[in-house]
Amino acid sequence: MAAWFGKEPRPRLKNVFELSSVSLRSTRPFLALKSNPLRIQHRFKTEWKDGSFSASGISFKDLFDLVMSEGVAELNGVFPADVLTDVRQATRAWGHANPVAPPQTYEDRNYHAIESGISPRQKTPHNYHSYNFYRFNQLEDAFRSSLKRVFGPMLQFQNALTGNEAGFEPDAQNRRARPQVIHYPSGGGMFGKHTHPLEPQRVGLILGLSKRGKDFETGGTHFGVGGRDVSSEEDHDIGDLILFRFDIPHWINWVDPVETLDYDSLRGRWTAVLPYY
Numbered sequence: 001m002a003a004w005f006g007k008e009p010r011p012r013l014k015n016v017f018e019l020s021s022v023s024l025r026s027t028r029p030f031l032a033l034k035s036n037p038l039r040i041q042h043r044f045k046t047e048w049k050d051g052s053f054s055a056s057g058i059s060f061k062d063l064f065d066l067v068m069s070e071g072v073a074e075l076n077g078v079f080p081a082d083v084l085t086d087v088r089q090a091t092r093a094w095g096h097a098n099p100v101a102p103p104q105t106y107e108d109r110n111y112h113a114i115e116s117g118i119s120p121r122q123k124t125p126h127n128y129h130s131y132n133f134y135r136f137n138q139l140e141d142a143f144r145s146s147l148k149r150v151f152g153p154m155l156q157f158q159n160a161l162t163g164n165e166a167g168f169e170p171d172a173q174n175r176r177a178r179p180q181v182i183h184y185p186s187g188g189g190m191f192g193k194h195t196h197p198l199e200p201q202r203v204g205l206i207l208g209l210s211k212r213g214k215d216f217e218t219g220g221t222h223f224g225v226g227g228r229d230v231s232s233e234e235d236h237d238i239g240d241l242i243l244f245r246f247d248i249p250h251w252i253n254w255v256d257p258v259e260t261l262d263y264d265s266l267r268g269r270w271t272a273v274l275p276y277y
């Protein structure tokens with residue numbers, strides 16, 4: 001708000017939220033209000049050609065350099081909502097047909113697990129249901145086709161952007177693209193602040209599979225860029241793809257902490273990511 005210098009009575013603040021310009025709809029922890037998050041600055045439309053997509057108006061090289069220097073960018077409207085709703089529902093059905101693995105399984109196969117507590121690797125709190133397709137080509141045909149509509153073009157894009165030659169099959173160093181669908185359930189899905197090594201991934205991709213205001217209400221990915229909190233919560237719609245430099249700090253704020261937690265519900269924030277290691 002503007003500074004007050006006049007002789008008129010000093011304007012009275014209605015509440016603390018006026019000071020921070022933070023919406024009353026927000027359920028961020030109070031301390032986070034001080035950070036007054038920035039929004040993602042670099043956003044691009046998506047162009048599709050011959051089954052591949054790219055960012056409109058910028059080359060892969062310039063986009064890569066932008067992500068390396070600025071930390072975060074976003075492509076809007078990469079996939080239509082109905083394709084992603086199908087991915088969400090098919091993944092949950094696959095979870096019903098396959099027993100849930102213990103937390104921290106880290107096996108070289110297709111499995112799903114509920115990770116809740118303190119991550120032994122990252123030493124951060126986390127709470128989510130992850131579906132890990134580390135042997136993608138061994139999935140049953142119909143389900144693999146449903147996932148491949150999304151992960152196929154994502155892999156092409158990730159390789160074009162980073163210069164990597166990742167595939168779904170292990171290479172000589174046992175590296176491969178490892179499709180993951182992650183469900184941060186309403187009722188407290190979250191992931192504390194953490195980082196990753198830059199190599200070999202270089203750029204992390206986060207595709208939104210659910211819609212704020214419909215599938216969940218609050219929560220989303222934040223990034224630490226130059227000491228500032230850059231929030232994707234306002235802008236990461238279903239079908240939008242976030243690109244981030246893989247070694248910058250990032251975290252997922254609580255998803256709908258006032259709701260009842262149900263790891264099996266479709267409700268919550270769903271994302272698709274494509275780790276490469």
Ligand SMILES: [Fe+2]
Pocket residue numbers: 194195196250
């Ligand atoms: Fe991460």
